[in-house]
Structures are given as C-alpha cells and as structure tokens.
Amino acid sequence: MASTEDKAASKENTSSWKDSFYNPRTGEVLGRTASSWALILLFYLVFYCFLAGMFALTMWVLLLTLDDYVPRYRDRVPFPGLAIRPNSLDIMFNKSDPLKYAPYVQHLESFLQRYNDTEQEKNEACIPGQYYDQDDDSEMSKKACRFKRGSLSLCSGLSDTNFGYHDGKPCVLLKMNRIIGLKPLGDPYINCTVKKDNPVQMHYFPSEGRFDKMYFPYYGKKAHENYVQPLVAVKLLLTKEDYNKELSVECRVEGSNLRNDDERDKFLGRVTFRIKVVE
Structure with missing residues (x-):
C-alpha cells in the first residue's frame, strides 16, 4: 500500500510534467510568456520578410541585365551538334x-x-x-x-x-x-x-x-x-x-x-x- 509521501511525490511529478507545457501560476506556455512568444514571432516575421525582400531585389536586378531575345553569354557552345x-x-x-x-x-x-x-x-x-x-x-x-x-x-x-x-x-x-x-x-x-x-x-x-x-x-x-x-x-x-x-x-x-x-x-x-x- 502506497504511503502518503509516495502519493505526494507522484502528484508533484505529474504537476511538473504538465507545467512544462503550461504553467498556470506564471501563465507560461512551453517556457515562455505570451509577450515573449509575441516578440520572438515578430522577430522571425521581420527576419524572413527581409530575406524575401533581398531575394526579390537580387532577382529583379538580374532580370534587368537579361535580354528577352538574345542570351547574354553565347560563347560556351560555338559550334552546333x-x-x-x-x-x-x-x-x-x-x-x-x-x-x-x-x-x-x-x-x-x-x-x-x-x-x-x-x-x-x-x-x-x-x-x-x-x-x-x-x-x-x-x-x-x-x-x-x-x-x-x-x-x-x-x-x-x-x-x-x-x-x-x-x-x-x-x-x-x-x-x-x-x-x-x-x-x-x-x-x-x-x-x-x-x-x-x-x-x-x-x-x-x-x-x-x-x-x-x-x-x-x-x-x-x-x-x-x-x-x-x-x-x-x-x-x-x-x-x-x-x-x-x-x-x-x-x-x-x-x-x-x-x-x-x-x-x-x-x-x-x-x-x-x-x-x-x-x-
């Protein structure tokens, strides 16, 4: 028959496991508060928007150098197969x-x-x-x-x-x-x-x-x-x-x-x- 101390320890372990996902005392979810999650999501949103903008800019500059009718470089295949x-x-x-x-x-x-x-x-x-x-x-x-x-x-x-x-x-x-x-x-x-x-x-x-x-x-x-x-x-x-x-x-x-x-x-x-x- 389990002692009172064993039951208390089991309850404490279960509570600790659940608190790692959501802690009702601090309001943390997965170890972060709502404001912390909002800040990190905002950071990654700005970061990836910046990367997408840089990619779009480089592609736009590259396309400005290309001709729709004549390839820019034509010296790699000088003779036909x-x-x-x-x-x-x-x-x-x-x-x-x-x-x-x-x-x-x-x-x-x-x-x-x-x-x-x-x-x-x-x-x-x-x-x-x-x-x-x-x-x-x-x-x-x-x-x-x-x-x-x-x-x-x-x-x-x-x-x-x-x-x-x-x-x-x-x-x-x-x-x-x-x-x-x-x-x-x-x-x-x-x-x-x-x-x-x-x-x-x-x-x-x-x-x-x-x-x-x-x-x-x-x-x-x-x-x-x-x-x-x-x-x-x-x-x-x-x-x-x-x-x-x-x-x-x-x-x-x-x-x-x-x-x-x-x-x-x-x-x-x-x-x-x-x-x-x-x-």
Missing part, C-alpha cells in the same frame, strides 16, 4: 513486319508536320546561297525562310509514306542544333560513311546533302518564332548482303568551319548510329 530523326541511335526493324518499323515512320511523319507546305507558305522565299541577315530590322520579330518537306524528295513522306522502311531502304533525317548568330563559313554538307568492307550507296536530299546559307543566322526562339532548321535526308540503299547485320553509320558536317573532330563531344558536328534491317 548534329541530331538524327527518328530520335534513336539504334534503328532496328523487320522490313516484312509493319508493326516493327511503324514507330520510326510515325516519328518522322510527326516531326515533318512543321515542314508542310501549308505551314511553310507563311515564311519567306529567300535567295539560295546568301545569308539572310536581319540585324538592321527595327522589328524584334524576324522572318524565316521556307523549307518545304518536298525538297526531301523520296524521304519526304509524300511519295512514300513509309520513308523506305517497308522495302529495307530506310531514310534518316539530320539537322544541326540551333545556335544564335551562327553563320558557317564555306558550304556545309552532310557526308555519311558505313563502317564495313563494302560501302553502302546513299542518296542525299536536298541535292548533295547541303545546308543552304539562307537558313542562317538564327535569331533565337522568341524572335525567330516560325524558324525551322534545314534538314538533310539520307536514304540508305541497303542490299540483301546488308540485311541481318548491324551496321554502324557515321555522319559528319563537312565543307565548312564547323568542328566535327572533338573527341570530348561525340555529337559536335557529327553523329553515329547503328542500323539493322531484318529480312
């Missing part, structure tokens, strides 16, 4: 099974929608072989030159809606990444090679696989809203000897000052992809 469509570095399909090559065909058709005549008629009929400079234009919105998908001929998807995949002679599209102000010297064109003993014949569209100068320079996404990158289509004329083999194809931008031999960047001015057609 080379990209391939369909967007895959491993193109493998069975030419006798439409379901196997359908994703590649659908991707190409979707990608070329912006190159339809209905879209490109809105753009300018520029002079081939000349840069389309618009620096003196007072308007920030720049005009774009036409690039109709019909110029890709057999790889346009117009005469052959399967882009050659159904007969084992597939088309791939190549484009250079956009770089504001780029004006390549010389006459850039695409040259592709297959790493095998016997060369594979290829057809390039437009003629000789050239990127015409009239599509340069590029003025940025906001200023050049209707701009589309020029394309080069490569049709691989594979034969029965090439079927059921994995072929490595390397395409490079030649004939200009654009770099294509940087070992630190495998996509700078070049791209390598593998293709395998199963008969």
